[in-house]
Amino acid sequence: MRRLLQFVLFVFLIILINNTTYAQVKKLSVDDQLIQDSIYKSKKKKVLNFSMKEFDTLFFEYFNRKNDPNVVLTRKDFYNYTVQIATFSDRLSALYPDQKEVAAENKEKWLLESYEDYLQYKASQKK
Numbered sequence: 001m002r003r004l005l006q007f008v009l010f011v012f013l014i015i016l017i018n019n020t021t022y023a024q025v026k027k028l029s030v031d032d033q034l035i036q037d038s039i040y041k042s043k044k045k046k047v048l049n050f051s052m053k054e055f056d057t058l059f060f061e062y063f064n065r066k067n068d069p070n071v072v073l074t075r076k077d078f079y080n081y082t083v084q085i086a087t088f089s090d091r092l093s094a095l096y097p098d099q100k101e102v103a104a105e106n107k108e109k110w111l112l113e114s115y116e117d118y119l120q121y122k123a124s125q126k127k
Contacts, residue, residue, distance in 0.1 A: 039083040047087040086110035
């Protein structure tokens with residue numbers, strides 16, 4: 001039953017991400033990529049050992065902070081969330097081998113999230 005619940009959550013996250021993420025053809029700046037690489041190296045082991053509860057906490061904390069008009073994440077905080085969410089796709093890929101391709105696409109989408117796009121989103125919240 002627990003595996004089914006995890007799978008349902010995984011599918012829900014994929015649908016949510018696909019609906020909220022648009023195709024991005026631009027690459028991140030070198031500085032942003034360096035931040036991502038640093039976060040990935042420092043958090044990878046921890047994130048790969050996350051329970052679903054820990055991931056849910058991270059995921060919903062990110063969306064709550066992102067959607068709070070009174071909060072503007074720093075560049076490092078923004079990438080801290082998105083890289084960890086992307087990294088968790090590796091864990092899901094290991095748990096659900098038949099979903100490896102979807103997990104890889106998910107990871108790529110999260111790693112393409114741009115801080116500049118986030119700032120534009122925050123600016124639009126104030127209008």
